[in-house]
Amino acid sequence: EAGVAQSPRYKIIEKRQSVAFWCNPISGHATLYWYQQILGQGPKLLIQFQNNGVVDDSQLPKDRFSAERLKGVDSTLKIQPAKLEDSAVYLCASSLVPQGGRNGELFFGEGSRLTVL
Amino acid sequence: DQQVKQNSPSLSVQEGRISILNCDYTNSMFDYFLWYKKYPAEGPTFLISISSIKDKNEDGRFTVFLNKSAKHLSLHIVPSQPGDSAVYFCAASGMDSSYKLIFGSGTRLLVRP
Numbered sequence: 001e002a003g004v005a006q007s008p009r010y011k012i013i014e015k016r017q018s019v020a021f022w023c024n025p026i027s028g029h030a031t032l033y034w035y036q037q038i039l040g041q042g043p044k045l046l047i048q049f050q051n052n053g054v055v056d057d058s059q060l061p062k063d064r065f066s067a068e069r070l071k072g073v074d075s076t077l078k079i080q081p082a083k084l085e086d087s088a089v090y091l092c093a094s095s096l097v098p099q100g101g102r103n104g105e106l107f108f109g110e111g112s113r114l115t116v117l
Numbered sequence: 118d119q120q121v122k123q124n125s126p127s128l129s130v131q132e133g134r135i136s137i138l139n140c141d142y143t144n145s146m147f148d149y150f151l152w153y154k155k156y157p158a159e160g161p162t163f164l165i166s167i168s169s170i171k172d173k174n175e176d177g178r179f180t181v182f183l184n185k186s187a188k189h190l191s192l193h194i195v196p197s198q199p200g201d202s203a204v205y206f207c208a209a210s211g212m213d214s215s216y217k218l219i220f221g222s223g224t225r226l227l228v229r230p
Binding site for chain 1 (some may be wrong): 121123124126149151158159160161162163165166168190206208215216218219220221222223
């Protein structure tokens with residue numbers, strides 16, 4: 001079974017530029033998550049989708065971050081304009097059930113490492 | 118406000134000995150606790166979990182202990198192997214936040230041959 005796919009793996013941009021990350025979840029997983037992991041910290045949830053609807057985006061900086069999952073399968077996370085503090089690994093995860101945080105039912109991709117100069 | 122804390126950023130143990138990783142939490146509404154393991158350039162992978170109705174869960178070399186009164190959990194790895202060298206994240210979730218995972222900052226484990 002294929003895992004969660006993410007691209008690009010690495011991206012370096014100048015501040016104020018824009019960047020987009022793509023995620024394809026495990027087949028059949030209706031719930032998709034984007035996490036931000038800053039160096040030395042644990043992953044922090046940015047946004048959770050159930051199919052193509054947003055369940056939780058309370059920690060998404062909406063002035064610069066946006067995410068969509070138009071057809072309820074793959075998803076794109078965009079940052080525009082980027083700031084230095086956005087340097088982090090952006091992890092996509094998916095789960096079969098909406099409450100994937102209960103018992104290890106949440107599967108992560110390898111992440112997209114962003115460096116903002 | 119860190120709801121899940123891992124106060125030891127790193128731990129080094131000899132191969133074959135026990136590794137003990139600790140985690141503290143503040144939210145008494147958490148009812149699931151999980152450990153994830155992360156190798157460099159890979160995403161976190163689920164290792165073991167425990168629900169709040171238990172105080173111990175074992176899976177092979179890995180055992181998680183939960184002390185609800187102290188709001189503390191620990192992961193024991195016995196015996197430790199060099200392949201266990203990774204960053205270990207403690208995470209917690211509860212019904213009050215729709216089981217959204219809250220992660221600690223991680224502990225980097227090095228198992229020396």
